[in-house]
Amino acid sequence: METGGGMFDIFLPIAGIHFNALILLAIGFAVGVLGGFFGVGGAWVVTPALNIFGFNMAYAIGTDLAHIFGKSIVATKKHGKMGNVDVKMGLVSILGSVLGVEVGARTVMWLTAKGEHVVGPVVRYSYMVMLFGLGFYMLYDYLTKDKRAAAKAAAAATMPPGQVPEKKYWNIPPMLSFPTSGVRISFWTIMGVFFLTGWLSGFLGVGGGFIRMPALIYLVGCPTAIAVGTDLFSVVFTGAWGCFTYAAKGRVEIVAALIMLVGASVGAQIGVTAVKYIHGYGIRLLFAIMVLLAGASVALKQFDVGKAAAYLVMCSALAMCLVIMVQMARGFMKERAEKAAGPGASAHK
């Protein structure tokens, strides 16, 4: 399905197709909102969307990575201003992830040597287990948060005054401090976590944003908003490399990437601002839903319903954008009403 003949129809010389510029802007906008809000690149939304509208798959991946690079700069800058980027943590994450990706890629090569009939299903089923496992765990975490908070409060109440509950950490030296995230953690623990996320990223052949973000929350202990911003900071580097390597192979349609970047930049402003109004557990809940829908899409693909899988991802992304924008608008209105009522009004609540 090539979009052509309309008022906003443009010719994309590298991909060799006619395409509607408004569709490019809309795809960019949608993934900009999701990327800014969840701290992910969003390749799992853009690639099938471009493919549905007529892009050859190779050009869809390359063009997507190019626009992700530009968009992550815009979103990271804004997250940085809101104090959501832990640069030190981001740099350590890149170091650990790079090593993990290398081992993950080698694992795939080892499986490939065993035969194409082995590697394809192993990777696809692992991807599904990963997405459904992560999604259901985050959903469970959200649903039981009040119960856990009550148990924690009850435990604290039974303790003698001044004593705090003991926390279990592997304090193997050297210890690293991350003041922005408020985390002090062993170098080996953090390298292990990022090595694991990198390995998954290399093994599954994905950017890894959706794996790193929950890992930062659950395994490292970052606040959700900082996990989002720090993950985007890492995406800047992976996106830059993705853009370069795909362009060097002739697979980046730069005109389309630039148009998508404009849409994504507007969307990213909304997505990042929404983090201000939707707090930690709200972000985790929406992320869990999105990950489960992505898992359903991979399952559809596995059962040879590729077109339905792409439409499912696109529709889910659009619906999630709408939810984020509505929640942001509600938060904004509430904040404005509180400001109008004066500082005393919120203090009396």
Added chain:
Amino acid sequence: MKKAVVALAFVLAHFFSRLCAASEGLDVPEALERKVPLDGLTGLSRFFASTYNDNLTLYAVICTVIMAIVGIVIAYGTDVILKAMGMEVHKIEHKE
């Protein structure tokens, strides 16, 4: 911190060179030898297409640099615009 950045740069350089070497076998010759017809193209489209035809590495550098510049310009530009509109963001309290 400087030592960490140098070590990171070294690991990244090593990793990327390994990736380049590994991805050589994945290139599809037709895609690399493909030439974009320049007939009817003008302005930026013609510039991109002719660079693509002449030197893919230069095209890759141009793509990466352009995306970075446009990203930075938009990031700082929107900052200025939003500030002028009174919608500037500040550090937020991290609530779970």
